[in-house]
Structure formats: C-alpha cells, structure tokens
Amino acid sequence: MTERLDLQGRHIVLGLTGGIACYKSAELLRLLVKAGATVQVVMTAAAEQFITPVTMQALSNRNVYSSQWDAREPNAMAHINLSREADAVLIAPASADFIAKLAQGRADELLSLLCLARPAETCPLLLAPAMNREMWAHPATQRNVAQVVADGARILGPGTGDQACGEVGDGRMLEPAELLEDVIAFFQPKSLAGKRLLFTAGPTFESIDPVRGITNHSSGKMGFALARAAAEAGADVTLIAGPVHLPTPRGVKRFNVQSAQQMFDAVVPQATQYDAFVATAAVADWRPASLSEHKIKKEGKKVAPTFELTENPDILAAVAALPQPPYCVGFAAESENLLEHARAKLQRKRVPMIVGNLGPATFGSDDNSLLLVDAQGHRALPEDGSRVDKLTLARALVREIAQRLSSQTA
Numbered sequence: 001m002t003e004r005l006d007l008q009g010r011h012i013v014l015g016l017t018g019g020i021a022c023y024k025s026a027e028l029l030r031l032l033v034k035a036g037a038t039v040q041v042v043m044t045a046a047a048e049q050f051i052t053p054v055t056m057q058a059l060s061n062r063n064v065y066s067s068q069w070d071a072r073e074p075n076a077m078a079h080i081n082l083s084r085e086a087d088a089v090l091i092a093p094a095s096a097d098f099i100a101k102l103a104q105g106r107a108d109e110l111l112s113l114l115c116l117a118r119p120a121e122t123c124p125l126l127l128a129p130a131m132n133r134e135m136w137a138h139p140a141t142q143r144n145v146a147q148v149v150a151d152g153a154r155i156l157g158p159g160t161g162d163q164a165c166g167e168v169g170d171g172r173m174l175e176p177a178e179l180l181e182d183v184i185a186f187f188q189p190k191s192l193a194g195k196r197l198l199f200t201a202g203p204t205f206e207s208i209d210p211v212r213g214i215t216n217h218s219s220g221k222m223g224f225a226l227a228r229a230a231a232e233a234g235a236d237v238t239l240i241a242g243p244v245h246l247p248t249p250r251g252v253k254r255f256n257v258q259s260a261q262q263m264f265d266a267v268v269p270q271a272t273q274y275d276a277f278v279a280t281a282a283v284a285d286w287r288p289a290s291l292s293e294h295k296i297k298k299e300g301k302k303v304a305p306t307f308e309l310t311e312n313p314d315i316l317a318a319v320a321a322l323p324q325p326p327y328c329v330g331f332a333a334e335s336e337n338l339l340e341h342a343r344a345k346l347q348r349k350r351v352p353m354i355v356g357n358l359g360p361a362t363f364g365s366d367d368n369s370l371l372l373v374d375a376q377g378h379r380a381l382p383e384d385g386s387r388v389d390k391l392t393l394a395r396a397l398v399r400e401i402a403q404r405l406s407s408q409t410a
C-alpha cells in the first residue's frame with residue numbers, strides 16, 4: 001500500500017514562540033514533512049531559548065528565519081516573501097504574549113510582522129496555544145483569543161493535563177500527532193458543514209458468562225476512518241463503538257458499547273436527530289438466550305455445554321423504518337457475489353445505500369476497496385477496483401454521502 005501524503009503540495013510556515021512546548025515542535029515539523037508538506041520555520045528570540053534553529057533547519061531542510069533584518073532576502077522583505085508562498089501559517093506553540101501581540105496587530109519582530117502582513121484570504125492563521133493554566137484562564141488571554149478568532153484565526157486546542165510547571169489544567173499545547181490531524185482536517189473540503197452524522201463501528205460482544213462471549217474479527221478501522229472523514233468534512237459526528245482498540249478521531253463524540261442490544265439502545269432512540277446514519281458495525285446476528293451469572297466451570301462436566309441462541313435486533317433496519325429516518329447507509333461484508341448480495345440487502349433493509357466489501361479481505365486490514373450500490377446503480381471506490389487505505393476510501397464515500405444529502409435538501 002502506498003503511504004498517504006495528506007499534505008502533499010502544501011507549504012506551511014511553522015512559527016515557534018517562547019514556551020517549553022517548543023520541544024514538541026521538532027516532532028510536529030517531522031510529522032508535517034512526512035505528510036508531504038514543505039515547511040518554513042520562523043522562530044522568535046524567546047523560542048530560540050527553548051530549542052535551537054539548527055534542529056529545525058535540519059528537520060525542515062531549509063534555513064530558519066528569526067529576524068526581519070535577515071540579510072539573506074535580496075529585497076530585505078522576509079515578512080512578505082515568506083507569507084506569500086504559504087498555504088497556512090501555524091504558530092505552535094503560541095504563547096500568551098504572542099496572542100496578545102496578534103490581538104493588537106503589533107509587528108515588532110519577524111513572526112508577528114509576517115502574521116500581520118500575510119494575505120488573510122489565501123493564507124489562514126492557525127494557533128496552537130501553550131501556557132500555564134492560570135495564564136490561559138486569565139480574562140486578558142481569553143479576551144485576546146476571542147479577538148484573534150474574530151479576526152479570522154483558528155485556535156487548535158489547547159489540551160488539558162499535566163503542565164511543565166507541575167500544575168494540571170487547560171493550556172497544554174496539543175500533542176504533535178493531534179496538531180497534524182487538525183491541520184490535515186483544516187485543508188479538507190467542508191462538504192458536510194452543518195450536518196449531523198451518526199456512525200456505528202466495530203464488532204459487538206455477546207456475553208455467555210462473565211468472562212466469555214461471542215464476537216467477530218471486525219477491527220472498527222473502516223468505521224473510525226469514516227467518522228474521521230466526516231468530521232474533517234465539517235460534520236458534527238457521533239460514533240457508537242463496539243469493543244475496539246482504536247483512538248477516537250479528533251472532534252468526534254464517541255460512546256462505547258458491548259452488545260448489539262446496547263448498540264441498538266444507543267442508536268435508535270436518537271437516530272432521527274441526525275441527517276445520516278452509517279452502520280459499519282459488524283453486529284452479531286445472535287446472542288446467547290440466557291446469560292450465566294457465574295463462569296461456566298469445566299470441572300465435573302462430562303459433556304460440553306450447549307447454548308441456545310436468540311436473534312439480535314437489526315439496528316439499521318430499525319432506523320430505516322423510523323417515521324422520518326436519516327439517510328441510511330449500510331455495509332455488507334461478503335465473501336463472494338458482492339453486487340448480488342449488496343442489492344439484496346438494499347431491498348431487505350429498505351435503505352438508500354449499501355456499501356459492499358469482501359469481509360475476509362477487509363477485517364483488520366488498513367486498506368480496502370468498496371462497491372457502492374444504490375437505486376441509481378453501482379460504482380467501485382476507487383474506480384479501478386484497486387485497494388487503497390481506509391481513510392482515502394472514507395473521504396471518497398463521505399463525498400458521495402454529502403452529494404446525496406445536499407441533493408435531498410436542494
């Protein structure tokens with residue numbers, strides 16, 4: 001599988017201001033470059049107290065700028081030259097002092113000067129605040145943050161937790177991987193802005209006794225990728241997840257459940273509040289008819305126990321049968337005759353779209369290929385039927401869903 005380069009072709013000015021979180025900016029730079037971006041680092045004098053320009057130069061493979069008097073620029077206008085090339089300026093860490101300067105439009109050193117001089121329409125400003133919790137909570141900082149947001153800046157974070165000063169609270173810079181996810185999301189088209197989407201993902205676990213149960217090989221990766229892609233596209237996303245070991249995509253509200261019944265209870269009563277419901281979960285069709293209160297012991301038993309099974313409720317069919325259902329998308333994991341089975345499922349569940357995939361080839365895997373089936377026909381994602389990573393597929397499927405939602409409301 002080829003590596004996804006989410007920031008290929010993007011040029012980012014990464015600005016560092018004075019704060020201990022500067023040590024994380026080296027890792028952030030590395031991640032931005034690995035994602036395909038070219039990165040121009042600009043540092044304030046205070047930032048250089050925390051990390052050297054040499055580190056940032058080596059990682060970006062470019063000279064680092066820190067002075068508006070830099071003689072390397074022939075026209076002596078680093079603030080103009082650097083910001084005209086950029087697709088975004090990302091300040092990480094953004095100190096309380098630097099945000100205060102931005103709020104006032106001050107420009108007494110290169111980084112604040114280039115923020116002021118950048119073409120705001122084409123070069124957005126992203127700020128990752130990093131400071132002590134009292135500094136972050138101070139009315140002056142909150143006033144300045146509100147001002148820079150009103151002026152068009154986007155605030156990423158801050159995070160919550162342990163601080164270098166020993167205190168605990170709001171104000172930590174987001175982790176480099178989180179910032180990368182936010183920057184990538186920032187550049188995605190907002191085809192689902194203002195929409196609410198509900199997803200199920202992962203397997204269910206149907207208990208036999210307190211230590212055993214029936215489950216399946218679903219990893220939840222496709223559902224989590226779809227939830228991420230929908231959030232990147234600007235949707236308000238809720239994810240009902242079965243037992244999986246996956247981090248929650250940024251900006252997604254996640255609720256964990258175990259059994260099909262719990263998933264049903266988490267989904268069906270609230271489903272009409274959403275514009276679309278996407279059922280990617282591999283829900284167990286049956287569960288043990290009765291749950292043993294204690295572990296079923298092997299000792300003293302001559303014959304193996306047998307289990308009576310009872311059918312689980314069908315979550316997708318129940319949502320589709322609601323009086324004013326959201327736009328419903330089901331998944332079909334098959335081992336053969338994908339199109340035939342997907343079409344049959346479309347009819348049986350009475351949903352407008354079924355996405356088929358080959359179960360054994362997708363479970364746990366990082367890539368996949370999909371067959372999208374609706375009343376109009378069918379098409380492969382990607383078009384040539386090859387395998388691509390699940391986030392790329394998820395973005396393509398989100399575009400398809402967004403088109404259908406907007407033609408519904410048009």
Ligand code: C5P
Nearest residue numbers: 279280281283312313314315316330331
């Ligand atoms: O019923 P079947 O497993 O063939 O259909 C799969 C689709 O139905 C998936 O979208 C799955 O999430 C959904 N489903 C459900 N509740 C069930 C069984 C399947 O929502 N009990």
